[in-house]
Amino acid sequence: MNHSLRLDGVVKRFGDRTAVDGLSFAVPPGEVFGFLGGNGAGKTTSLRMVLDIIRPDAGSIEVLGHAPGREVGRRLGFLPEERGLYRSMTALDTVVYFGRLKGMSAVDARVRARALLDRFGLSANLKTNVDKLSKGMAQKVQLATAVVNAPDLLILDEPFSGLDPVNQGLLEDEITGAARGGAAVVFSTHVMQHAERLCDRLLLLAHGAKLFDGTQDEARAMLPARLELVARTDPAGLDGVESTAAQGDAGDGWTRWRVELSPGRDPGDLLQQCTARGVPLRRFEQHRPGLHDVFISIVGSAEVRS
Amino acid sequence: MSRILLVAAREFRQIAATRSFWLTLLILPLAFAIGPLASRFMDRSETTRVMLIDRTGGQTAQAIARRLKLDDDRRVLVALSRYVDRHHLEAADPGATWARHDRWYTDEEVARFAATGGVSGALAAIRRIKPAEVPDFVAPEPDYALVPVPPAIAAAPAARLDALLRPLLRPDGKAEPLDYALLVPAEFGRAPLVRLWSNGQPSADFVQPVQQVLGRELQSRYLAASGVAPATARAAAMLTPAIAVQTPTRDSVRQRTLIRSILPLASAYILLMSLILSGSWMLQGSVEERSNKLIEAMLACVSPDELMYGKLVGTVAIGLSMVATWAACGLFAAYATHGAIADMIRPALEPVSSVGAIATILYFFVLGYVMVAMIFLAIGATAESMRDAQGYLTPVLLIIMVPVTVLVQAVLRGSEGVGVQVLTWIPIYTPFAILARLGTGVPTWQVLGAGALLAAFVALEMVALGRVFRASLLASGGRPSLSALSRMMRRPA
Incomplete structure (x- = not known):
């Protein structure tokens, strides 16, 4: 399978500190890949290695089938966490400049920059100097510099931090649009709602080491399923039930039970058992763990261990 | 790119x-x-107006006037010489004073320049060979202009001169002020005192040549009073060391x-x-x-x-x-x-x-x-x-x-x-x-x-x-x- 991005056993050390520790993952084209971790987890360092801003001490990185470098950079888009612009350049010139640095011809860069800024609602501000733009407008210009070359691999480092709600929506549209167009999108974040809404797959990172890599469902499956049952008897004896707790009387001899299944057990199996054994039920409600819970559970326990 | x-x-x-x-x-x-414009403005661009009140008979005022004229002629000669050098016009008259550059012109050379027609004489010779694209020479304006002594001042006693000269030195309105008024009293020679009125701080450029002329006059009178024949006394007063000015050649x-x-x-x-x-x-x-x-x-x-x-x-x-x-x-x-x-x-x-x-x-x-x-x-x-x-x-x-x-x-x-x-x-x-x-x-x-x-x-x-x-x-x-x-x-x- 062709991958837009592949890391294999990548290690990066700064002095005695290991910032990235044997990191491996791959992102195919058209996928939105979330790179999740707390502060200092190694997200930015990993992305910098992908962009060839810094070099790994060990392992290998393959970007769009090549080693990282500025030549492959022509097909990359990057929006860093720390964002700025040349204050004395106009909005249009800024986007054109980044387009040209990414190998576009002057004409193509100008046409594409105009179209993007127009789409972002900045057609009246093409010739406005950046220092005269509002913060929200400047954020749109920054986004335009990242996608001016219609990248095959779009890398976004904490892209939603500092964005106003309008620009958050704009960015989400760009991410999904880019993925629909066949681009791989890798973005780092520690805001789980964005990852939950956008990511096809995600990677959890703590202290430079990978804790999880997979789909959202696979991530959720790492936590025990939680159910809310209303039954006449305690379901503790059923196969796969880890624990039960009575939550109160539901009337007419019925009791509300909170049930936690063993990790990896399917709530559907429990329902099937109840039916087969004739366990009467008035309610069977499954509580799906959020990514936030998964993150806290996986990353949090790793933090505690360290 | x-x-x-x-x-x-x-x-x-x-x-x-x-x-x-x-x-x-x-x-x-x-x-x-x-720079050149500023220096032109900063240079003394206005002619200095001088009134010489000579009560000794007029020869002293004439000597001062001659000296001031000589200095003016020297400035013109230097400017002309620079113009000729800049435009390579020496061929107009290779022997002329103004065709010899990079030197300090002596009084005799300046006098000879004036005697041989001055600027107009030189320009007549230059015009014959001057290419059309070479601009015309513009002589600097004279540094000094002598103002005639009004009869009221000429006849006034010395004590009244202050009052009479003040309106000339500090005139009301737009009248051109007098820069200097110099009184050479009748007793000059017996006593060394002359009086100078100025509408500002007197300039050394004016005072020094005047002092030199008056000094020679005093020396001449002193020698004559000591029994030296008047002609000899005058000649002795004119004695100055013959300083051969050796300016480096261009090469x-x-x-x-x-x-x-x-x-x-x-x-x-x-x-x-x-x-x-x-x-x-x-x-x-x-x-x-x-x-x-x-x-x-x-x-x-x-x-x-x-x-x-x-x-x-x-x-x-x-x-x-x-x-x-x-x-x-x-x-x-x-x-x-x-x-x-x-x-x-x-x-x-x-x-x-x-x-x-x-x-x-x-x-x-x-x-x-x-x-x-x-x-x-x-x-x-x-x-x-x-x-x-x-x-x-x-x-x-x-x-x-x-x-x-x-x-x-x-x-x-x-x-x-x-x-x-x-x-x-x-x-x-x-x-x-x-x-x-x-x-x-x-x-x-x-x-x-x-x-x-x-x-x-x-x-x-x-x-x-x-x-x-x-x-x-x-x-x-x-x-x-x-x-x-x-x-x-x-x-x-």
């Missing part, structure tokens, strides 16, 4: 779009253009050296000045990405080396464009205009017209600029903000400027002492020293050796400061210590 050139072009355009660039660009040509070694030194010295000064003026642009350029949080976005598109070389090319190009504009203005002033500036630049250009001399000047100028620009870039790259970087600009400039100023002064004095020799071999001063010394004749081996040293130093600087630049780009936590800088220089980023 390569990414280095894209970065350089952006850098160039950004600096060229600033007001400070245009002010800096125009500052030197404007100074050259305004003398010292003058030739001086003329040859103008362009190299100017190059050294311009190199220094352009670095001082453009230093903050260079800092601004290198600190910009860091202070505007652009560095990561840029490094995703260009390598640190491309960014550094782009900035170096851009800032050096803008600095050299500025210098090239100044040079073009200088050439224009030299060959398309007439005046004091043209007179200064044209002969300075002639001795350094060989390809070797021009190549040497360009080599040391450009490499010198690159060398200092690289230092500024490294300072900017290690600074968090422009304010932080500015703090280091002045000390660095002073470290360069102070020894260079001393060096240029030493070369101007004709001193090629140990200090000058030593500075020649300290790389950061090498370009300045060689440029400054070129006019006085630097041995070829020294030019070649210093050139090689400078090239090696710039190459080393590129490697060491390039490492600092690269290592500083993504560093955080403030300015690195000296030991950290040293580590950065030794270890590839």
Whole structure:
């Protein structure tokens, strides 16, 4: 399978500190890949290695089938966490400049920059100097510099931090649009709602080491399923039930039970058992763990261990 | 277009779009253009109005008037001689006083010039050979104009002169004021006192010739009173030492050296000045990405080396464009205009017209600029903000400027002492020293050796400061210590 991005056993050390520790993952084209971790987890360092801003001490990185470098950079888009612009350049010139640095011809860069800024609602501000733009407008210009070359691999480092709600929506549209167009999108974040809404797959990172890599469902499956049952008897004896707790009387001899299944057990199996054994039920409600819970559970326990 | 050139072009355009660039660009040509005008305004442009009240019979006033006229004629003669020299018109009358330049004209020569027709006589001869494109000679206005003594003042007793002269010295309204009134009393000779009224601080230019004439008059009378025959007394009073004024000829070694030194010295000064003026642009350029949080976005598109070389090319190009504009203005002033500036630049250009001399000047100028620009870039790259970087600009400039100023002064004095020799071999001063010394004749081996040293130093600087630049780009936590800088220089980023 062709991958837009592949890391294999990548290690990066700064002095005695290991910032990235044997990191491996791959992102195919058209996928939105979330790179999740707390502060200092190694997200930015990993992305910098992908962009060839810094070099790994060990392992290998393959970007769009090549080693990282500025030549492959022509097909990359990057929006860093720390964002700025040349204050004395106009909005249009800024986007054109980044387009040209990414190998576009002057004409193509100008046409594409105009179209993007127009789409972002900045057609009246093409010739406005950046220092005269509002913060929200400047954020749109920054986004335009990242996608001016219609990248095959779009890398976004904490892209939603500092964005106003309008620009958050704009960015989400760009991410999904880019993925629909066949681009791989890798973005780092520690805001789980964005990852939950956008990511096809995600990677959890703590202290430079990978804790999880997979789909959202696979991530959720790492936590025990939680159910809310209303039954006449305690379901503790059923196969796969880890624990039960009575939550109160539901009337007419019925009791509300909170049930936690063993990790990896399917709530559907429990329902099937109840039916087969004739366990009467008035309610069977499954509580799906959020990514936030998964993150806290996986990353949090790793933090505690360290 | 390569990414280095894209970065350089952006850098160039950004600096060229600033007001400070245009002010800096125009500052030197404007100074050259305004200089002669300013000096014309600052010179005494108004004729000094003098009233001579002579109560001894009139001979003393006549002697003073003759002396003032002689000084005026000398100024005209000097101006005419310069005009003839500038336009090579000596052939009009090779034997004429005004065809002999670069000398101080004696009283006799000035008198002879006046006696042979003065300016009008000279211009009649010049007109016969003067090419049409040569502008006409404009004689300077006379320094002095004698104001006739009104009868009321001529007849007034000395005690009333104060009251009578005051309205003339400080007139109401727009009437032209009298500058000086000089009373030579009837008893002058027996008593040495004369009285001078002035509408301001008396000028030595006026007082000294008057004092000289009156002194001779007193000496003559004193000798006559001592029994010396009047003619002998007068002749004795006129005795002055015959000082043979030996002005160097145009081909003398010292003058030739001086003329040859103008362009190299100017190059050294311009190199220094352009670095001082453009230093903050260079800092601004290198600190910009860091202070505007652009560095990561840029490094995703260009390598640190491309960014550094782009900035170096851009800032050096803008600095050299500025210098090239100044040079073009200088050439224009030299060959398309007439005046004091043209007179200064044209002969300075002639001795350094060989390809070797021009190549040497360009080599040391450009490499010198690159060398200092690289230092500024490294300072900017290690600074968090422009304010932080500015703090280091002045000390660095002073470290360069102070020894260079001393060096240029030493070369101007004709001193090629140990200090000058030593500075020649300290790389950061090498370009300045060689440029400054070129006019006085630097041995070829020294030019070649210093050139090689400078090239090696710039190459080393590129490697060491390039490492600092690269290592500083993504560093955080403030300015690195000296030991950290040293580590950065030794270890590839």
